[in-house]
Amino acid sequence: MEKRLKQSLGIDVSKLNLSLSLGFLTDTLAKEFLSHEDVSNDVSGYKMLLKWLKKSVDSSVDFLIVMEATGVYHQGIAHYLHDKGYAVSVMQSGRVKRYAQSLDQRSKTDALDSRMLSMLGLERNIRLWQPPSEELQQLKGLSRERSSLLKDRTVETNRQGAISCSVHSNSKALKRHNNRLKLLKAQIAIIEEEMQELVSKSEELERKIGFLTSIPGISFKSAAGVVGETLGFESIVNAKQLTSYAGYDVVLRESGNFKGKTRISKRGNSHIRAALHMPSMTCVRCNPTLKVFYNRLKPKKAKPLVALVAVQRKLLILMYTLWKNEEVYDAKFETKKQQKHEALAAQDNKLIAQLVS
Template structure:
């Protein structure tokens, strides 16, 4: 019997692709094939394509888990050939497996779970980032890494300068290292700006967002590159969850556990927002009022900074979506203006 839908679940590792074909027949019955393994390279991709060509089905979808960077080569290869592809976050697959009461975790089991979720649910298709956005993502992550090294080197220099009997050669090398890292930061930022300025539309939209007090060019570029310019973001709630700034409750009966942010999301976005939130809480008039009202209700600065970071993220998304500049006096929706609920006061920042 000809299947109505065919879904290929692919469990990706550094060297191997474990694949399982799942099919849905006209009677809504689901069946799975015996898993096959292929190498995670172009030769393996071609063999996988040949394996799928054996099937005749009007709808074929590939489903894989976002496992670091190892899935990317196959994802780009499939997308370039017009295949329907969905890439799912690991947390979503984990909870789906729990709902099936599956306790075993192997590559073959994971491939079957990915195939099943593709058959049972309507999944969003993966959108390939543009060449410019891919380049900006690499550069913005490198910028954060170099900046972290610079902070470490400066702290080491401070410690050496205040230590007794530290050889001058040690200080000299550290200062040289700091100079090199500072030069690299300038080079990376210049390269990002050059890439952005090549696209006039992108450049204009970014200039509108940086009108937010406390939000700089590199912060905006980090958030845009990590979200692929919000291509798959449907609403602010989804974006907050993707950044790991959503609230995680811990209550049951008489138990009143600790409520905090989930941190189950993109840590690069949270890191990029921390300093802008700190700056906005002091320099941005509307954010300063918002922050001070939070602190008055509960004197915990970390909670206030987290709330400001989340508010900034939603504001950036709103301005990008509407292609607008920041207007301090404009009344915005309740979603971005109102104080958090009592539970949100218990949010903790990484």
């Protein structure tokens, strides 16, 4: 009988159902799969899944559960299985899509997707998922609610301006728009107060957000928005992954005589890009590091916006670095870094000269 080396359960998550595929990797590197009928995406379905796992999984072999991040619909099953002691990995959709493309799988069904996720768990070393703190999840929800209300406020402001400038303006309609604007502004103020209160209750969160707000041009609301969207950079392991997650990764398309232009992919979290737009405009005026960077880059680009997007990308990486290293922003960091490199180069040149002589 072939020995099993690894086990992996792939779960394709939808709003109502979970599609399941349990895979085994044998010592001959062959893959075997067991399927189960779909279960509901609620507690009763979770219990049915748990009962099946206890019958089918070998407790002496490494076991991993793999699922794709699907908005909020994966959170229930991910938290449930993690609380039961299982190793869970929640994959970003972009990485799963690239793996699926490598399989040359033409059809797409829930059953095939769950099997593909199971194969991914068998073949790759995947970073395990840890539930984010309740504070960070609440901060993310508040930040998104605030962003939605800001968009509504802009719409209402534009409508109010159009009505007031109209030849046949309606005073009653204008009054209703004013009331809606007052309500939106009041709700935005309440949300911002709740964000401040939430952060102040966590000493660690307040301290680490303080590192980000030490950057000239970054306000508390901008810092809280980025931290909430990344859940405290919990699943980020390096700057390259972060820029890809936010859609700031640069792509270039060329084929034969066709020469495309470089641009950001925008295949990432649009809320992060929106949160950094206004701070980047402030940074190019008051931030000593990013102002120099922007002024150096701007003449080389066809549009100033391209240089501004580059500032946003650099700003995001700077925020990530300060958060991970738990450091306050140092305006002279680049100068010190350059001086250090020059000193090391001088030492190398001196050593080479001594060896030659």
